[in-house]
Amino acid sequence: MELIIYVLLGILQGFTEPLPISSSGHLILFRNVFNIKMIQDLNFEIVVHFGSFIALFYIFRKEIVKLLKAFFGYLFKKKKRESYKKDFRYCLFILLGCIPVGVAGLFLKDFLDLQSNNMRLLGISFLFTALILFLIRKKNGEKKEEDITFKNVLFIGILQIIALIPGISRSGTVLVGCLLCGFSRKTALKYTFMLYFPISLASMSLSVLDLLQSNQLDSLLLYYSSGLIAAGVVTYFSYQWLSKLVLKGKLWKFSIYCLILGSFVLFYFR
Secondary structure: OHHHHHHHHHHHHHHHOOOOOOHHHHHHHHHHHHOOHHHHOHHHHHHHHHHHHHHHHHHOHHHHHHHHHHHHHHHHOHHHHHHHHHHHHHHHHHHHHHHHHHHHHHHHHHHHHHOOOOHHHHHHHHHHHHHHHHHOOOOOOOEOHHHOOHHHHHHHHHHHHHHHOOOOOHHHHHHHHHHHOOEOHHHHHHHHHHHHHHHHHHHHHHHHHHHHOOOOOOOOHHHHHHHHHHHHHHHHHHHHHHHHHHHOOOOHHHHHHHHHHHHHHHHHOO
């Protein structure tokens, strides 16, 4: 029975991670509604996040390899700098977009930990996510990667800080920021997940040492592995679904879902 629960939690993480509905908010909600002890296992949370990371990395593997090649090629191959310039600039914008939320996360970590069981805040956060997704439902700009400006990156980076609050979706917030800046839906979708990789990698790196030193790792290896695989597989298909909805301008569907969920949380925990 425990193995089934670990797999189900992996599926929950995998399904919600790419979607603009806050995966962390869903885990908090399930923990408080069902009192499932596995959701309180921080090591398991790291594992299932890693499963989602692997799936998204696989999806964007070609773009990531291309950008890494351009970044280091621009730095170390002076004769070919001009050919790498465009992608190098995009790499810088990815890094710059991560700095505000990275700094804010370090300073606000203790405060945010205290809010992790604030169900009223969680309900309000779901409603906020619903509102911002609804407001940009018809947005579709014309900006491509080469049209992104420093002001756009700074605005999106600062906006991303809001997503540190449990229940406010990071991918949803970044998508909203990109569309408000006039990005095309395709450009917004790619930049949203390019920002995901450095942030996710940094947060997992801070926790991986604790995971390796855990006394439970050997006894829970089967459960962790099952959760990781479930999260990875479901994340892959969940992203495919999201990309189709974003390109078709149907983010409002997630707005309705978050509206219902936020209302439920406020009513249930009133």
